[in-house]
Amino acid sequence: MSCPHVTGITLRPPTASQQVHKDDCTQCFDTPDQPWGIDVCLSCFNGGCDSPDRNHSFQHFRLSQHPIVLNIKRKPKPKKVREESPAKILKLSIPGETEADNFDTTTLVKCLACDGLELDKAIPNIAEVVNGVLTALSSTKQSEVKAWEEEILPCEHTLVLDQDDAKVLADQELAHCSQCDLKENLWLCLKCGNLGCGRQQFGGVGGNGHGLTHFEQTLHPVSVKLGSITPDGTADVYCYLCNEERQDPNLAEHLWHWGIKISERLKVEKSLVELQLEHNMKWEFSMTNESGEELQPLFGPGFTGLKNLGNSCYLASVVQCLFSLPTFQERYYYQNGALPLTLDPANDLETQLRKLADGLLSGRYSLPPNREEQLESPYPKGIAPSMFKALVGKNHVEFSTMRQQDAFEFLLYMIQTIRRASHQTHDADPTKVFSFVSEQRLQCLGCKKVNYKTDVQDNISVPVPVERLPMESSQDNQDFKSVSLKECLDRFTQSERLEYTCQACGSKDGAVTRTAFKTFPEVLVVNARRFELVNWVPTKLDIPVVVPDEPFSLDDYFSRGLQPGEELLPQTPLTSDNEFVPNGEILSMLEEMGFPSSRCEKALYNTGNSDPDAAMNWLFQHMEDPDIDDPLNLGKVGSNLEISEGSIAVLADMGFTVLQAKKSLKETGGDMERAVEWLFSHPDDDGSTPEAQSERTEVTAGDTLMPALFKLHSIICHKGASVHAGHYVTFIKKTIGEQSNDAANDRDWVLFNDEKVVRGGEVDEMKKFAYVYFFERYRA
Template sequence: MSCAHLDGLTLRPPTASQQVYKDDCTQCFDNTESPLGLDVCLSCFNGGCTSEFPGHSKLHYSITEHPIVLNIKKTRKQIKRDEAPPKIAKLAIPAETEEDRFDTATTVKCLACNVELDKESGKLSDVVNGVMTSLSSNKQSEVKAWEEEISPCEHTLLLAQDEAKVLADQELAHCSQCELKENLWLCLQCGALGCGRQQFGGVGGNGHGLAHFDQTHHPVSVKLGSITPDGTADVYCYLCNEERQDPNLAEHLWHWGIKISERQKVEKSLVELQLEQNLKWEFSMTSDNGEELKPLFGPGFTGLKNLGNSCYLASVVQCLFSLPSFQQRYYKSDCEMPRLAQPAADFETQLRKIAYGLLSGRYSVPSTEDNFQAGIAPATFKAMVGKNHAEFSTMRQQDAFEFLQYLVEMIDRANHKDVANDPAKTFDFVIEQRLECLGCHRVNYKSEKQNNISVPVPIRRLGKASPEDKDTFESVSLTECLDIYTAPETLEYTCQDCGSKDGAIKRSAFKTFPDVLIVNARRFEIINWVPTKLDVPVVVPDEPFDLDQYISLGLQEGEELLVESDSKAEAKFIPNEGCMSMLEGMGFPATRCEKALYNTGNADPDAAMNWLFAHMEDPDIDEPLKLESSGAGESAEISPEGVAMLTDMGFSVAQAKKALKETGGDMERAIEWVFSHPDDDGSDDAPASSSSAGAGDVTAGDSSLPATYKLHSIICHKGGSVHAGHYVAFIKKKVEEGGDGKWVLFNDEKVVEGGDVDEMKRFAYVYFFERQRS
């Protein structure tokens, strides 16, 4: 059947670069396996759910007037339990296709006429075929993210091969030193074939390829089973000790009689093995007595599928959307969404989609395959949050705390025009720093807005039970960590008032308290220049506790303020003494250390070390630090591009210019400045960026007492580094109506009763404490 709406449209198949949303709805998590399938708009390729509720396909039509859609409905095939598996004649990776798993039905319909159209007609056939054969938006993002930065090296580019010959089939059948027939690595210089090292997933290896390198120092080898006809393969350089690219791989293989076009990939690549390893990290899913933990279903108990490395994202998102401020801001029980033609590109829409997916209970149902649930896949959300970010756009594992900070900042910026409804404000508070000159004993107070604290965990080793065992550590209380965070420290300081060089004492304390306090426990030690995670237990109280003793009392009777101007106070940068000692102990020059600390917040030696490695080649790296304050900020050139960028974010020209002026033209710091000064309209008499006592320019949080907090949720990590391993979240929730709160474990798509989590609390990476109000 045809219709007038189809006759009036020009429809084209999607191009390779176009996003085709054919996995799930762009505004909820209904998908092609939903009872009525998924509608893909054939004009712009938006995906919309077809059910009466939420009805996002019809909503998209009402906004765009795009009437023609392709409905895709998949039905999972039943597995015949008594059917013998197919016999594998040779080593191969069976590629399970969509046809193996699903029966797929497609229909084309006009939403305006409510009629089904002939999808085989000349006008529709190419478009339908283009949609069905294209990579989905989610798959496009995944493929792009997996494009790791593997580059050639001098050893692959300048490889000199020995005399050419054709390797016989029997020579390529197994390792030349043993009988292993998989995980075989061919030396591209001499043609020797050796087995690799043992790999994740039970892949065997006796390391004969590495032994060959130790004997010959031939640097470059290729994994035979990973070679594809299009020229990709795992190439490893032993001299670089890195995976590398070989631009001349086809030529180098032909040197040994191996025609690349005839090769077939029969083993998993190193990337695929890494992906599997990320997915295999498991927290215990059984109780202390060995019983399987009870799965939970319903509103607020929806899991998030692991997209290969997204456990860091899942743990953060579960904790955030368990907070009342996030639920009230983003959860709409009627799945109400902004009326936009491109909902997949809208941050507000994707936050509401996540909230509806997690909190409605619509998708928290038992799976047909096991006792758990399938969970929802946050692919569109991950792609949007990671867009243009060097790390979060990749498929590599990330630091959950760094992602939390980044996501909260994004949400804060997105809500800057509606501060009253900004859920990120629930984390904001003010830290006040008191500086006392040890010569004249005059004081200066400076306020700074924060949304988390990163507390140092003292390391006290108890030794090892045996040389093979790991170090054990003395338990530390949360109170001790907070004591260290707020403890006075002595600094090098030259007083502008009295001229004394005796130094100063600085102490940080809470000027105000947040509704939710985020605490990052830093259990790291630099070992061989690498930040290494240590299992130092931190004892966190189960009952509510007060932070009253950590409040800043402000200017006290008898204290005399330093009369130096704000510019003078800012002109002298005082590096953190402990961080300086650590960095200088690694061999970095003092000037470089000072610059690194200045540019990374003066509190994190790991961040400073990373900054140093990234700026080693800067031409001015060894020049003394120059601060933009004390006149520098006043004279800094304000770029039109910077002003345009800030005004595009909704700020006035005056605000943009002042932010850039106050930060010496540094765009990143200007953005931070303008969000930290929401009441500053950009005029000259507005509050400045630093303050003495009583200036009252930085406002956030609440200074009332008591400041009582109780543990709400934790993010836990398993693995030796925050950039590898696995993250999960434990959140205290009411499991039964009228019952007391219980700990719930969110382990990707698995959601279960957490049982006894005392051990998890002692080794958590991030803590969320909720303020208790009478």
């Protein structure tokens, strides 16, 4: 039987920029390793599984009418025993391995319009395309290669380096650190020629930090790692003032100033990039209990791990927490298997979220390893969220890279991304469980008048009190006094005195301000701020926070709003030119923490200009707003700008209220395109003015039901000195095994460490040092 469809269409090999989805199905996590393999569409290169129960390949054909596919099946080759040491990583790149290096692969071409009729791969119209698909980088590898590209730039300190009087460094002077006997990991100060050892690094690289000590004593900023210098002029250059790896365009000249000829140098040590890559690929979190026993692997629905894509543990920890919540499960998993009808599922967020939910919750990809696999690892291989990571981080300056990121920042980004997508499609928003209303109360100490301002939030960042223990009192290497969660909440909601000039009475006696809960969320996300600034760099502090196992109440932190007898203050002061005057002291404080001035001014304007914690929380809440870095412009708000009724009607037809439409158009000068963008980036803004917001009593998020009891649901933990390096894992309280009559007693802690999922047991110590806490509403 011949196929009439081969001659009826024109097939072309994939170009270098086209995505070829051959590593896994675009709608589920089936791979070519499954018995049915993956069908790659030879028209658009979509990858679809050919499984008997889902057959996403045929679904794609019905939608696209692309009949010809290449079916790819593969079996992993036995692992070769390496006798020689592995080759050194020479640059930050993806090894150029082919399918043939790792797999035995079988392929066949078939026509789905002819009930899977097998076609001859030698047909001229097909052969070239098949070869192009097999030799092309898969979409996964293509994303990884692009994401690994990291440009290290010069800074002002390397560009205008002022060196001391020249001297020739003798070989013996370059033999070891000037302060100790270390002979590797040596850093040459390009300013004065001092040689100091670096800090300890991953992989057993020793260091006493004498290079850093030299900087602290002299403030000489730029050093070069001697062992990393290559004859072609590359080397590790570090700027201590920037606290970043930098590029020195004049490195050869700066080294020759100290008598070092770059052409005679030989690279003998791994670079910082190589060490970072090796660190990310090989990091192991402890998988044993206190007795040294291996933790019990778990399998089945809800116990599927996520493969580390090189630096994606921050993403895995957040995703596991989100999809353990009922609202996310109901929204993305319990949909009767239905998937959106789209020609490009790999780039459709709804599809990728449902694919992720199915992968994590179905149990299809969490099976006990067979005997051969058991020899390699007792854990399942997990699923690779490559497609999801590439899509959700697309065009984001940080999350599109392979560098380690802050899990809390990614959580906020995920919430905003999902919320914006839900708003656009008018679907149920699973992130509503995080939303609540906070209320800030400010009272002038002169006239006693008050101001109330509300803000919709998705989390709180609580300050953790810092109290160092005396050396003689330190136990178990604990340098800080333990604090309770209640102490952190008390600190977050306590009254603070501020410098304040009252616009009502003119008093300069100051004011007191307090932030509290106007409503309570279903899930409270708490970020524990355990940082202090060291050389203007946020440095993590290991302060134990004691979190209760039993439900605790937030009733004491409830704000009851304007009370009888209280008189409202005038609104945020403006000058005669209608410009906002930020509180200088708080503005400086926020700027010193690294926030741009424009963001700080917006935060102060939107939080009453008097509370640094409220302003900081606003910054965390709105960091992903597309207009966050635009200058504060009050002239548009409340001005005489004429708003077109037609523009209002268009926005109203999109599902927005008239108030929201008017405010968005005023905020953007009447520009429709920018107004739509503003609306999607402010989904919780109901369109009322700041004056109306201060007096309204309408509940916009959360509820006021009390007792407001909460119980710990999950935690994200971090291991490492900086949230931008190290490793993230998550612990989630889940039901293990068959549910009994007393479900609460069956719940136990489960550790998700990338693809490894194990019974966590007691996690009291981990709870003390968690980075992000998820508390569920507890209803007795």
